[in-house]
Amino acid sequence: MNVRQINWPLWAGVLLTLIAGFSYIAVFIWFPITRDFPWVNLLMFAVAAVFLWLGLRRGFARDRAHPTRSKIVASVLTTFSVLIIALFLFSYFVFARWLPPSTGAPQVGQKIPEFTLPDSSGRQVSLNELLTTPIEGKPPKGVLLIFYRGYW
Amino acid sequence: MCNSELRGIEKSLASFNQAGIRPVAISVDSPEDSRKLMEQAGYTFPFLSDQKTEVIRRYDLLHKGAGENGTDIARPAEFLVDRTGTVRWLNLTENYFRRARPEQVLDKANLLE
Numbered sequence: 001m002n003v004r005q006i007n008w009p010l011w012a013g014v015l016l017t018l019i020a021g022f023s024y025i026a027v028f029i030w031f032p033i034t035r036d037f038p039w040v041n042l043l044m045f046a047v048a049a050v051f052l053w054l055g056l057r058r059g060f061a062r063d064r065a066h067p068t069r070s071k072i073v074a075s076v077l078t079t080f081s082v083l084i085i086a087l088f089l090f091s092y093f094v095f096a097r098w099l100p101p102s103t104g105a106p107q108v109g110q111k112i113p114e115f116t117l118p119d120s121s122g123r124q125v126s127l128n129e130l131l132t133t134p135i136e137g138k139p140p141k142g143v144l145l146i147f148y149r150g151y152w
Numbered sequence: 153m154c155n156s157e158l159r160g161i162e163k164s165l166a167s168f169n170q171a172g173i174r175p176v177a178i179s180v181d182s183p184e185d186s187r188k189l190m191e192q193a194g195y196t197f198p199f200l201s202d203q204k205t206e207v208i209r210r211y212d213l214l215h216k217g218a219g220e221n222g223t224d225i226a227r228p229a230e231f232l233v234d235r236t237g238t239v240r241w242l243n244l245t246e247n248y249f250r251r252a253r254p255e256q257v258l259d260k261a262n263l264l265e
Contacts (some may be wrong), residue, residue, distance in 0.1 A: 032156075092168045097246055100212075106211060117207060136169055149225045150185070
């Protein structure tokens with residue numbers, strides 16, 4: 001196969017799409033500045049879209065050695081990439097917002113209901129104990145309760 | 153995901169200690185699972201288990217069917233509680249990926265006496 005016949009922009013677009021998608025989970029999720037809003041990934045998707053557009057045009061150009069194959073490859077890979085981009089956008093902008101409204105949660109100024117739960121060693125720990133057990137020899141000023149989904 | 157937030161807390165633990173704020177993580181995980189997670193990730197602040205979602209439901213934080221195999225879990229939420237047990241600040245995120253940052257919480261330390 002003639003190297004000059006390879007549709008480089010198309011493949012670059014596909015590769016960048018994959019990197020843009022997976023790097024959010026693998027890398028950028030670990031830094032609040034790129035986690036809270038995935039601007040790095042959106043930028044990469046934008047660049048990938050330009051490559052995909054160029055690749056699609058090249059795939060449908062008249063001077064291709066194998067016009068039919070070239071069109072099919074360009075169409076399939078572009079569709080695949082667009083689906084990945086759509087999946088990412090859906091995950092962040094739609095799916096991630098499907099959270100219960102929690103209107104009944106304790107509000108600022110309210111007393112938070114007392115609880116007793118086992119810690120990682122199975123010992124029962126009360127909120128009162130958390131609020132009174134000294135931190136580095138000094139009584140605590142407060143407790144930050146962090147509810148999270150759990151290990152998976 | 154959750155680990156990104158918890159790791160940030162662990163990294164800022166010295167600042168939390170200095171501010172007199174004790175971070176506490178709560179989930180539906182068993183004490184055994186929490187212990188494994190803490191060992192693996194190097195977390196040193198307390199992890200509590202609410203396997204029956206009793207506290208999670210009392211605080212209206214239940215996210216039905218969002219866990220593995222459709223189990224109920226807690227939605228992400230953070231509460232800063234002062235020594236009298238009064239809520240001084242809370243964060244109920246509207247987007248799963250957007251979480252409270254340690255510096256954001258430490259900024260609120262002045263709300264505590």
